[in-house]
Amino acid sequence: MSPSTDTGAAFELSDVSRARIDELVAQYPTKASALMPCLWVIMDELGWVPPGGIDLLVDKLQVTSARICEVLTFYTMFRSEPQAEYVLQVCHNISCHIMGARPLIAHLEKRLGVRLGETTPDGKFALEGVECLGACGHGPCLQLGRHLYEYLTPEKVDGLLESLRRGEIPRADTDRELED
Amino acid sequence: MTPNDYTMLSARFGRSDGHKLAVYEAEGGYRALRKVLQDGMSREEVREEVKGAGLRGRGGAGFPTGVKWGFVPPDADEIYFFVNADESEPGTFKDRYLLDYDPHQTIEGTIISCFAVKAKLAFIYIRGEFGWLVDRVQKAVDEAYAAGYLGKDILGSGYDLEMIVHKGAGAYICGEETGLINSVTGRKGQPSIKPPFPAVQGFLDKPTIVNNVESVASVPFIINEGAAAYKAFGTEKSCGTKLFSVSGPVKRPGVYEIPLGLPFREFFNDWLGGMAEGEKLKAVIVGGSSVPVLPAEEIMNTNLDYESLGEAGTMLGSGGMIVIPESCDMVELIQVLMHFYFDESCGQCTPCREGTGWLHRIVKRLRGGGGTPEDLDLLEHVCDGMAGLTICPLADAAVMPMRSFLDKFRPEFEALIQETAAAAPTSRWPRGEQE
Ligand SMILES: Cc1cc2nc3c(=O)[nH]c(=O)nc-3n(C[C@H](O)[C@H](O)[C@H](O)COP(=O)(O)O)c2cc1C
Ligand code: SF4
Ligand code: FES
Numbered sequence: 001m002s003p004s005t006d007t008g009a010a011f012e013l014s015d016v017s018r019a020r021i022d023e024l025v026a027q028y029p030t031k032a033s034a035l036m037p038c039l040w041v042i043m044d045e046l047g048w049v050p051p052g053g054i055d056l057l058v059d060k061l062q063v064t065s066a067r068i069c070e071v072l073t074f075y076t077m078f079r080s081e082p083q084a085e086y087v088l089q090v091c092h093n094i095s096c097h098i099m100g101a102r103p104l105i106a107h108l109e110k111r112l113g114v115r116l117g118e119t120t121p122d123g124k125f126a127l128e129g130v131e132c133l134g135a136c137g138h139g140p141c142l143q144l145g146r147h148l149y150e151y152l153t154p155e156k157v158d159g160l161l162e163s164l165r166r167g168e169i170p171r172a173d174t175d176r177e178l179e180d
Numbered sequence: 181m182t183p184n185d186y187t188m189l190s191a192r193f194g195r196s197d198g199h200k201l202a203v204y205e206a207e208g209g210y211r212a213l214r215k216v217l218q219d220g221m222s223r224e225e226v227r228e229e230v231k232g233a234g235l236r237g238r239g240g241a242g243f244p245t246g247v248k249w250g251f252v253p254p255d256a257d258e259i260y261f262f263v264n265a266d267e268s269e270p271g272t273f274k275d276r277y278l279l280d281y282d283p284h285q286t287i288e289g290t291i292i293s294c295f296a297v298k299a300k301l302a303f304i305y306i307r308g309e310f311g312w313l314v315d316r317v318q319k320a321v322d323e324a325y326a327a328g329y330l331g332k333d334i335l336g337s338g339y340d341l342e343m344i345v346h347k348g349a350g351a352y353i354c355g356e357e358t359g360l361i362n363s364v365t366g367r368k369g370q371p372s373i374k375p376p377f378p379a380v381q382g383f384l385d386k387p388t389i390v391n392n393v394e395s396v397a398s399v400p401f402i403i404n405e406g407a408a409a410y411k412a413f414g415t416e417k418s419c420g421t422k423l424f425s426v427s428g429p430v431k432r433p434g435v436y437e438i439p440l441g442l443p444f445r446e447f448f449n450d451w452l453g454g455m456a457e458g459e460k461l462k463a464v465i466v467g468g469s470s471v472p473v474l475p476a477e478e479i480m481n482t483n484l485d486y487e488s489l490g491e492a493g494t495m496l497g498s499g500g501m502i503v504i505p506e507s508c509d510m511v512e513l514i515q516v517l518m519h520f521y522f523d524e525s526c527g528q529c530t531p532c533r534e535g536t537g538w539l540h541r542i543v544k545r546l547r548g549g550g551g552t553p554e555d556l557d558l559l560e561h562v563c564d565g566m567a568g569l570t571i572c573p574l575a576d577a578a579v580m581p582m583r584s585f586l587d588k589f590r591p592e593f594e595a596l597i598q599e600t601a602a603a604a605p606t607s608r609w610p611r612g613e614q615e
Binding site: 027029040063067078092094147 | 301523
């Protein structure tokens with residue numbers, strides 16, 4: 001990624017997100033300290049941070065684009081490129097490994113026809129291995145955006161893929177938390 | 181003793197309504213905050229109570245909480261407080277339960293802790309992967325503001341405190357306290373050299389206290405019931421109760437609140453129900469992936485407290501207990517862990533950046549069938565060049581499991597190398613190719 005981001009490409013961000021960025025800048029003790037939450041605002045709307053997003057934050061936060069790029073690439077959840085529609089992130093750390101993460105990943109590879117780290121040719125699914133997701137006693141588990149699926153079995157994974165192919169994100173184990 | 185006897189921290193775990201302000205208040209919530217702010221406890225009194233309770237930091241290092249608070253220079257006027265909810269240590273998932281089932285307990289504990297150190301702004305730093313939890317906690321913080329527990333002139337006491345829920349973005353190293361602070365300043369989450377310690381010079385170069393979620397969540401009980409009531413649980417030096425998050429093939433994995441000093445044997449047999457059907461216990465990593473592993477026969481005779489675990493050659497750490505069954509290949513497991521530390525090294529220190537990579541590659545080579553007996557010495561040698569020689573303890577966090585796996589399960593490494601030798605009886609570099 002080049003620190004000079006004058007690509008001329010259109011960058012569209014909703015007024016709601018722009019207003020939220022102004023709010024965060026006012027709430028945080030220094031402008032620069034609002035960088036992470038502002039990146040999240042852009043991520044949440046667009047799924048990645050395009051060059052225009054960097055320009056916007058250079059302007060709003062008065063930090064250099066080099067600094068923004070540095071932060072953008074340091075944290076694994078920030079993305080500087082568009083992503084697959086569904087990024088399936090399977091935990092391959094120790095507890096999930098003990099509980100069967102490897103056979104589960106093999107199952108996903110077979111079902112999706114891609115290897116770990118790859119995206120399906122239609123750009124619909126990406127399969128990634130990630131470190132501990134904080135669900136160790138509920139493993140094996142995988143994360144899809146803000147949804148965390150736990151206690152996974154091959155059958156459960158098949159059901160998940162089927163729903164996603166229909167364009168439905170099934171209820172995750174942690175979605176209980178979103179209800180009142 | 182049974183799992184339901186201890187509910188200082190876990191009273192609302194597993195319930196569907198415990199996160200609501202009204203429920204928390206009906207069950208005695210925010211009584212401790214009223215006691216401090218309305219009945220006029222002084223900052224010193226709060227600090228002394230927490231110090232007297234013997235509460236030790238639950239994030240891993242076990243440093244006494246009240247003592248840490250005392251390091252803030254008395255004349256400082258701009259002080260920050262960070263609640264560490266980065267919870268990324270493999271095997272650890274207890275803070276998630278605290279914030280999920282009972283966010284107000286942590287918020288109340290944070291407000292009291294902030295008052296004790298005279299902080300004006302608190303951050304709750306939640307790892308980015310817990311997206312749903314960020315919303316949950318934000319909602320609870322909004323409720324607390326609306327009820328007058330946060331903001332200006334809290335409960336008419338004249339004390340002002342703002343609270344920001346900050347979402348991480350995927351980096352284990354942001355759990356290290358200076359990495360966490362740097363992350364919130366809008367930088368990479370790379371740790372800083374200590375001293376100066378954050379309590380003296382931290383966020384924006386101002387005094388800053390970083391405490392684990394469980395540490396601050398313990399504060400309301402201590403204020404309500406007093407230091408003596410807290411100390412009634414646990415052992416002389418390991419006071420109170422502690423959450424353990426248990427993973428692996430036991431009958432009942434999950435998060436448990438235990439009085440410190442509980443014998444592992446009792447915890448394992450009676451609380452966890454022993455191993456799942458068809459599994460046999462091989463080893464346990466008791467305090468998160470960064471502490472030394474203990475074989476079954478050693479952990480079975482150990483009690484769960486800071487001193488006993490120290491004497492047994494390991495650490496209580498975060499309480500992330502990983503139960504390893506007989507069916508697991510220890511060389512494979514250490515490869516998984518070395519991959520993790522290599523992945524998560526922030527790259528500032530040569531011994532850590534290169535060392536974690538070497539450890540990972542050597543173990544990988546062993547498993548790939550390219551190992552020699554000298555490789556085991558080489559692993560030890562790399563560990564020697566890492567431990568204690570870096571800015572933060574991540575390098576040590578990789579060395580501790582590596583060394584202990586080698587030390588306690590050496591025959592498995594040796595057997596693997598012998599298999600390799602048997603499969604390829606000639607030298608690894610056939611004559612003529614040797615450089
Ligand atoms: C690599 C590394 C990761 C850490 N991760 C966490 C974490 O996720 N949560 C936490 O509370 N402490 C973590 N710590 C410990 C913190 O640096 C710090 O000691 C702790 O938050 C202080 O709080 P306490 O005194 O209440 O335990 C980590 C330390 C290191 C070296
Ligand atoms: S020890 Fe490793 S993680 Fe810690 S500061 Fe050095 S390079 Fe970064
Ligand atoms: S090891 Fe998979 S969630 Fe912790």
